[in-house]
Amino acid sequence: MxxxxxxxxxxxxxxxxxxxxxxxxxxxxxxxxxxxxxxxxxxxxxxxxxxxxxxxxxxxxxxxxxxxxxxxxxxxxxxxxxxxxPFEGDEFLLDDSARFYPFAYDAEETPDLARSIERHSPDPSGELDRWVRHFLHPGRPTETGELLMTLNYAIKEGFYYERRVEKGTQSALETLARRRGSCRDFATLMMEAARALGFAARFVSGYLYVPDCDGENRHLGGGSTHAWLQIYLPGSGWVEFDPTNGIVGNRDLIRVAVAREARQAIxxxxxxxxxxxxxxxxxxxxxxxxxxxxxxxxxxxxxx
CATH class of the missing domain: 2.60.40.2250 (Immunoglobulin-like)
Incomplete structure (x- = not known):
């Protein structure tokens, strides 16, 4: 603690x-x-x-x-x-039915998750669909955890972080095309990518603790409010993913508000x-x- x-x-x-x-x-x-x-x-x-x-x-x-x-x-x-x-366990327990993608949410939970599964940004040419499906293993099962952790880390490593003070959030397609954005842009991109695969995802606004004991920041996005996302996984509930820093779980993340999209958590x-x-x-x-x-x-x- x-x-x-x-x-x-x-x-x-x-x-x-x-x-x-x-x-x-x-x-x-x-x-x-x-x-x-x-x-x-x-x-x-x-x-x-x-x-x-x-x-x-x-x-x-x-x-x-x-x-x-x-x-x-x-x-x-x-x-x-x-x-x-912070989470200290060695393993994140998923229901057996959800260990491999794709899986179906429980019928009793689906009505409550529906708006979080629903895609919020248009993708008329299927560009986001094609991009996110690169993380699947064609012809063989894809482990759910591996899929989401790889997607989270791919945004951290493949996109350039920039602090933006102007209002608003880039669309997922804009961030995908620019390959750069703020923490709220990266959270929105990963939310829409997860929803394209049928996952329930929601936006999180809060604060980030940046350890700086040795004079070297380990995280991006300190000094202001921070944004990340949660994905609902059977057996584990709402799981934190911070694509700006490649964090999975709540370590160094202080959660304040959750919403379906960024504009609802200003x-x-x-x-x-x-x-x-x-x-x-x-x-x-x-x-x-x-x-x-x-x-x-x-x-x-x-x-x-």
């Missing part, structure tokens, strides 16, 4: 005074068997007129703020401390109004620290 602390600060600056509309903040992790929230605080400046908490359709915890008056800056600081338990979004066209800038700083002293244990292999 590890204790992580996260300090996430988002600052919007406006060229002229503006009136802030409603803002929604998806920043509070949910307790689970592998992470337990110990402390959480949310500081907003200017102070909101109202602040209420709701759970969205995916059961993510969302803070909804409204404001009064005018301001030239909005600053949101999220602080959390949580216990995190950490912070809202609106503002001004009498004239007003430019704005956004600055995001995320620091994830481990307590006690930083350790670099070797990551266990997960054989699916």
């Amino acid at each position: 590890t204790v992580f602390s996260v300090n996430h600060v988002t600052t919007y600056a406006y060229a002229e005074p503006v009136r802030l509309g409603e803002h929604r903040m998806m920043l509070r992790p949910r307790d689970s068997n592998d992470q337990r929230l110990l402390e959480a605080s949310l500081a907003i400046d200017p102070p909101p007129k109202t602040l209420r908490w709701i759970h969205d359709v995916f059961d993510n915890c969302v803070a909804v703020a409204t404001f009064s008056g005018e301001t030239r800056e909005l600053r949101v600081e999220n602080r959390i401390t949580l216990e995190h338990t 950490p912070l979004y809202g609106s503002y109004f001004a009498d004239n066209a007003t430019a704005s800038t956004m600055d995001v700083e995320v620091r994830v620290r481990q307590s006690p002293s930083c350790e670099l244990p070797s990551a266990p292999h997960r054989n699916l």
